[in-house]
Amino acid sequence: MTAQLLDVADLSVAFGPDGARLAAVKGVSFSVAPGEVLAIVGESGSGKSATAMALARLNEGPGADLSGRIGLQGREVLKLSPADLQELRGRGIAMIFQDAMSALNPCETIGDQIAEALIVHGKATRRAARTRAVELLAEVGLPEPDRRAALYPHEISGGQRQRAMIAVALACDPALLIADEPTTALDVTVQAQILALLTGLVATRNMGLILITHDLGVVAGVADRVAVMYAGRLVEAAPVEALFAAPHHPYTRDLIAAASAAPDANGQLASIPGAPPNLGSGDTGCAYAPRCRKASPRCTAERPDLAPLGTSRVACWHPENRP
Amino acid sequence: MTGEILRRLAFLPVTLFAVATLVFLTLRALPGSTVDMLASQFSTAGLRDQLIAQLGLDRSLWEQYLIYMSELIRLDLGRSFITGKDVSVMVWETLPVTIELAVASLIVMLIAGLGMALAAAARPGSILDGALRFIAMTLFALPWFWFGILLILVFSLWLDWLPAFGRLPSSVTYEPITNFVLIDAILQGRPDLIRPWLTHLILPSLTVGLTTAGVLMRLARSGIIETSKLDFVRTARMKGVPGRRIYLRHILRNAALGILTVIGLQFGAMLGGSVIAEVVFGYPGIGRMMVDAVLTRDYAVAQGAALVLAVFYVLVNLATDLAYRWADPRLRRKPGR
Numbered sequence: 001m002t003a004q005l006l007d008v009a010d011l012s013v014a015f016g017p018d019g020a021r022l023a024a025v026k027g028v029s030f031s032v033a034p035g036e037v038l039a040i041v042g043e044s045g046s047g048k049s050a051t052a053m054a055l056a057r058l059n060e061g062p063g064a065d066l067s068g069r070i071g072l073q074g075r076e077v078l079k080l081s082p083a084d085l086q087e088l089r090g091r092g093i094a095m096i097f098q099d100a101m102s103a104l105n106p107c108e109t110i111g112d113q114i115a116e117a118l119i120v121h122g123k124a125t126r127r128a129a130r131t132r133a134v135e136l137l138a139e140v141g142l143p144e145p146d147r148r149a150a151l152y153p154h155e156i157s158g159g160q161r162q163r164a165m166i167a168v169a170l171a172c173d174p175a176l177l178i179a180d181e182p183t184t185a186l187d188v189t190v191q192a193q194i195l196a197l198l199t200g201l202v203a204t205r206n207m208g209l210i211l212i213t214h215d216l217g218v219v220a221g222v223a224d225r226v227a228v229m230y231a232g233r234l235v236e237a238a239p240v241e242a243l244f245a246a247p248h249h250p251y252t253r254d255l256i257a258a259a260s261a262a263p264d265a266n267g268q269l270a271s272i273p274g275a276p277p278n279l280g281s282g283d284t285g286c287a288y289a290p291r292c293r294k295a296s297p298r299c300t301a302e303r304p305d306l307a308p309l310g311t312s313r314v315a316c317w318h319p320e321n322r323p
Numbered sequence: 324m325t326g327e328i329l330r331r332l333a334f335l336p337v338t339l340f341a342v343a344t345l346v347f348l349t350l351r352a353l354p355g356s357t358v359d360m361l362a363s364q365f366s367t368a369g370l371r372d373q374l375i376a377q378l379g380l381d382r383s384l385w386e387q388y389l390i391y392m393s394e395l396i397r398l399d400l401g402r403s404f405i406t407g408k409d410v411s412v413m414v415w416e417t418l419p420v421t422i423e424l425a426v427a428s429l430i431v432m433l434i435a436g437l438g439m440a441l442a443a444a445a446r447p448g449s450i451l452d453g454a455l456r457f458i459a460m461t462l463f464a465l466p467w468f469w470f471g472i473l474l475i476l477v478f479s480l481w482l483d484w485l486p487a488f489g490r491l492p493s494s495v496t497y498e499p500i501t502n503f504v505l506i507d508a509i510l511q512g513r514p515d516l517i518r519p520w521l522t523h524l525i526l527p528s529l530t531v532g533l534t535t536a537g538v539l540m541r542l543a544r545s546g547i548i549e550t551s552k553l554d555f556v557r558t559a560r561m562k563g564v565p566g567r568r569i570y571l572r573h574i575l576r577n578a579a580l581g582i583l584t585v586i587g588l589q590f591g592a593m594l595g596g597s598v599i600a601e602v603v604f605g606y607p608g609i610g611r612m613m614v615d616a617v618l619t620r621d622y623a624v625a626q627g628a629a630l631v632l633a634v635f636y637v638l639v640n641l642a643t644d645l646a647y648r649w650a651d652p653r654l655r656r657k658p659g660r
Contacts, residue, residue, distance in 0.1 A: 058557060090563035102554040107576050107652055116572075117562040152652040168562065 004071075005208040006032040006055070006176055011068035013050045013059065021065065022279040024050040026232040028068075029306070032176065032208040037199065039211045039223035039240070041255075043276060047232040052178045052212045056093045057085060073175055090117050094174035098181040100161035104153040110137070110164045111149030117171035136167040141197055159190035166197065176208040177201075183218065195222050216259040220244060228252050231277050231287035238312035246321035248314040251288045286316070294318045327648070331641050335634070342633040343395060346626050347388060350617070356380065357404040357620045378404055391626070400630070401623035403616075410627035413612060418631060419502035420490060421608035424531070424600065425593045427524050431532025432589060436539030437582070443540070444547035445570065455540065463537030467596060471530040471603035478526060486523050488605040495519055527604040531597055535589050543582045550578040580651050587643025591636045 013025035025047040032038045042048040053059035054066050057077065070077035072092050080088060097103040105113055114136055115129035124132055130149070137145035140163040142156075153161055162182060169177060179198060183191035199222050202209045213219060219226055220240065227237045228249065236249040247253040254272045261270035274291035286292070289299040298317050306315045309322070357378065362371045375381050379390065394401055400410035436459075443455040462470075479487035491497055491504070497516060500507050508516040550556070551574045559569045598610030605611075613628035615621075648654045 056561060058560060086563045086565060088563070089561055095561045097554060097558065099554065103558045105555040105559070105573055105577065107580075113558075116559075116564060120562065120564050120568065154653050165558075168558065171562070 004031045005034045005036075005073060006210075007069075007071040008055070009069040009071075011051065011054060011066070011070060013047070013054050014065045014067075015050075015059075015063060017063060023283075024232055024279060025054065026283075028229070028232075028234050030227050030234065030237060032210060034175070034208055035202060035206045037202055037209045037211060037222055037224045039213060039219040039226045040229060041213060041216065041219055041226060042229035043214060045276060045279075046229040048212045048214075048229050049180055051229070052095070052180050052210060055176075055178060055210070056089055056095055058095070087121070090121055090172040091174060093176045093178065094169035094172070095178040095180065096162070096165050096169045096182050099185050100158070100165040101153060101185075103165055104161065104168070106153055109150050109152055110156070110167075114149075114164075114168050114171050117168060121172050123172060132171070133167070136170055137164065139201075140164070140167045140170070141193075142167070158186055159193065162186060162190075162194055163197065166194075166201075170201065170205075173205070174207065176210065178210045178212070180212045181214070182211070184213075184215075191218070198222065216256060228255070232279070233287065233315065234306055234313075235288065235316070236312060236314045237306070238314075242311050246310075248309055248312055248319040248321055249288075249316045250292045250294050250318070250320060253320055254291075294320075328641070328645065331644070335637055338637055339630060339633060343392070343626065343630055344388075346629040347391060347622075350620070350622050350625055351384065351387075353617075353620065355620055357622070360405065360619050395630075400627040403624045404621045405619055410623050413624060414609060414627055414631050416499070416502055417607060417609040417612045417628075418635075420606065421594065421597055421601070421610055423503060423505075423524065424527055424597050424606060424608055425590065427528035428531035428535070428593050428597065428600075429586075429590050431528050432536045432539055432593075433586070435533055436536035437543060439536070439540040440543035440547060440582075441575075444544045444551075447544075447548050452544075456544070459537040459540035459544075461537070462533050463541065465534055465537075467530060467534050467599045468603050470534055471527070471600055474526050474530055475603075485525055486519075487526060490520070490523050490607055491516070492519050492523075523606075527597075527600040527606050530600050530603070531593055535593060535596070539582075539585055539589060542585045543578070546578040546581040547574060550574050553577070580647065583647055583650060584643060587639060587646070590643075591639045594632055594635055594639070 008031065009029045011025060011028045012023060014021040014023045016022045028047070028051055030038065030040075040048045040051060050059060055070060055072075055077070057066060057080075060066050066078055068078070072088070075084075075088070075092070077085075077088065077093075104110070108116075111130060111133040114133035115124075115126070118124040118129040118132055119126060123129075134145045134149050137149055142148050142160055142163050148156060148160070148164075153164070156164065162185075166182075177198075182198065183194050186194060195218060198209060198211070201207065211218070211223060223240045225238065226240050226243045228235050228243075228251065230251050236243070236247070236252045238248070243252065244256060247256055251272075258270045258272055263269050272291055277287050277290070283303075285300040285303055286295070289295040292299065296318065302317075304315045304317050306313045309319055358371060358374050358380065361374055372381075379387060382390070391401070400414065402409055403413065439455045439459060443452040446452055475487040478485045486492065495516065497504070497507070498511070500510055504516055504520040508514060508520075551570075555577075556569060556573055559573045564573070595610075597606075597608060598614060600606065601608040601611035602614055609628050609631060613625055613632070616624035616628060
């Protein structure tokens with residue numbers, strides 16, 4: 001645990017007007033090592049994107065509080081001054097987003113957008129930054145990178161845009177890359193290419209990667225470790241093989257079952273009955289208890305903490321697949 | 324791009340035909356006639372009839388319309404009923420005056436409107452933002468003529484800083500070449516013209532510029548705030564771009580596209596709106612010429628002025644569209660792609 005790149009402890013994110021803050025993320029702890037791919041999995045509203053944004057303090061501001069501890073390369077991210085934070089962004093930590101079309105500036109060429117990161121961090125002159133931008137576009141597998149660098153985001157295809165977005169994020173050699181649903185907006189074949197690109201980059205650059213997704217298929221393909229989030233909390237964290245072979249938390253099990261089940265006779269896809277709780281609802285007991293088949297009175301009265309179980313950590317009073 | 328310009332210009336005659344017809348009919352729907360103005364000096368009915376025949380007003384509406392249109396097709400705007408002067412000459416004398424006023428007003432509007440918008444949008448919800456929004460709303464709600472009169476009262480009558488009437492003092496001799504004072508001052512080597520010209524221009528251009536700045540401020544402010552919420556701004560923050568650079572290079576650059584359209588529309592409105600300022604300030608532009616012509620039922624002059632303003636309006640809109648296309652890479656078509 002000493003050689004960790006990222007160490008997050010008890011991270012909470014709350015949104016809303018003063019006095020009526022709603023917690024989107026409640027005391028999440030995890031870590032990422034260099035060269036490791038951590039997948040954070042959860043449904044919409046589970047707090048996975050809020051967690052990802054919080055790592056670079058991108059969702060901080062009036063009406064949004066971050067608390068807890070984020071250690072990145074030994075630096076306390078939440079205690080950095082605005083100037084140090086600016087320095088950290090792009091170099092220590094970089095991010096790619098779901099929709100590259102809206103995440104790229106429509107009025108600037110792709111080359112300029114990559115070069116800008118290098119220029120503002122004082123890593124290159126204008127001219128050198130341009131050359132480097134073309135190299136980066138080549139690294140992310142864009143054909144004819146020198147020609148494409150002069151194009152605008154709307155002039156290339158969706159998959160190429162996401163590659164360009166990755167090149168923007170890679171410009172300053174970040175130690176940690178966060179990919180927030182990077183393939184959701186793409187075709188299946190392009191998805192596979194982008195994921196292969198990302199895992200390749202992790203290996204060659206020895207960079208940490210946090211992959212935010214709701215797609216268990218993606219997780220199984222690329223992740224080393226998986227963290228499952230439910231209603232703002234981490235419910236299970238495990239190496240990827242262990243998670244799929246023997247899920248401990250009933251939610252993880254139900255999620256995997258729902259994802260891998262074939263449609264029934266009526267063509268209906270399998271789903272977990274019930275719905276996740278609202279952000280504002282009470283916080284006693286396990287948030288999954290109302291939907292859980294194994295729920296006991298203890299589950300609604302007392303909240304389970306994340307505790308080691310085999311190679312995993314799980315927050316459940318009645319874990320499945322005990323070793 | 325060239326194709327687009329040609330396509331738009333091809334529509335110009337259609338627009339002008341509609342404007343000409345509308346103005347022709349509206350003027351004739353007004354009660355009274357030039358003859359009443361001119362004949363008040365005469366007394367016999369015979370002279371009156373002679374005058375009517377001379378101006379062609381004894382013909383049927385259809386005949387008058389056909390004569391007017393056939394002259395128009397030959398680019399002949401006719402002659403003033405009252406002075407007998409060529410309308411095209413009168414336009415040549417008054418249009419530059421209005422253009423001067425419109426450009427000066429545009430500059431005032433840009434400085435005041437964009438200045439307020441930039442300051443307000445930098446910190447939405449702050450006290451400064453609230454104050455600027457209030458000022459903008461007030462400017463926006465003020466009637467132009469009232470604001471003009473207020474400026475005359477304060478700066479001309481009470482403080483006696485600036486002249487309230489006309490374009491140049493009568494003490495200055497001015498032999499126009501282009502009718503643009505600034506250009507003529509350079510051509511003729513007359514720097515002494517510039518100061519009196521500017522002092523006369525200040526109050527009317529403040530009137531038009533500040534009242535339109537209110538609209539520009541509100542639209543530009545909301546445009547900037549909307550743009551700052553877009554995803555690429557978050558990307559720029561993720562890259563570690565400093566706040567000031569994000570504001571200038573990412574937010575303003577993109578918000579400018581919408582603001583450009585507003586400026587173009589406002590500039591077009593200024594040409595028409597300067598009619599009021601020209602009347603209030605006795606500014607001898609084409610707008611005042613048109614108002615005078617309508618009041619005296621000088622059909623040819625009123626028709627000519629309306630047509631010229633319409634042409635100008637269409638050209639300004641065309642220029643705005645072209646500027647927009649040039650500024651937005653998504654609308655720019657690259658050859659060879």
